[in-house]
Amino acid sequence: MPELPEVETIRAGLERLVVGKRIAEVSVHHPRSVRRHPGTPADFARALAGRTIVGISRRGKYLWFAFDDSDAMLAHLGMSGQFRVDCAGEAPPPNTRVEFSFELSDIVLRFVDQRMFGGLSLSAGGVLGPPEIAHIAPDLLSQEVDLDGLAAKIGGKRSGIKRVLLDQSVVSGIGNIYADETLWRARLHYGHPACALPAGRIVELLEHAQGVLREALAAGGTSFDALYVGVAGEAGYFERSLAVYGREGLPCPRCAAAIVREPFMGRSSFRCPKCQPHYRQQCPAQ
């Protein structure tokens, strides 16, 4: 579920609340949430106890908690994962899967995940960037992103442009919501072959993506329901700024045509049939 703006909102919240704390105890309430940890749930709990958190980093939709040695705890929220920072006495939210208590502190950190597609693991030697996510490309808000180089890479792909935007090994952080919003801003159909787009058009598309991600981040992300909230349980309010996502049958903010929903890649794509018509361009023959 959570895409870059939501994950970054959570990262900033965690940085404010848990950096400098030393983990006292870890309780794993559901083994599935630590299935990617190389060891049993009990190993995970033992390995994390006593670690001091010195920073929270993010690449795309992945987070890692940097410890004061060379290790880190890698986290992915999947479709429904949340981190909540609560007072120790507060009742845990439903679907709390893992809990952390801290030394000399009244707060607890909770990993909550209804669908359990997300998970936590200890990344040995991962403090500067876990090797487990070496295949994840830089995201569009990171310093290291190079739009021209990225556009060239995208322009070499024969897939539909939305498929490429969602490929985390090409560019990370974009999911279904922000892919649809980006394509609407760029007036592109989701199936338009990437290699049929001129380089300048791809750079424009990436700039639109940066704009959507920045605006959504400034709004604290998109909360359709209680499945995405910040670390204190607060909702983001970018939903009111969405042009197409989740707006089937409603008027396009630009031309008033009714937004359509179509199945694509086993999920839904939303587009304006007038602003984002079917493409005719084909990729050059190889």
Add this chain to the structure above:
DNA sequence: ACTATATCCTGTATGC
């Protein structure tokens, strides 16, 4: 290399 599909899960909304 690209594409389509299935899979991992739970909860909610919808229609009959």
Add this chain to the structure above:
DNA sequence: TGCATACAGGATATAG
């Protein structure tokens, strides 16, 4: 009210 079905913001493995 009960039941069946569809759908949900993601990532990965596999088969073709």
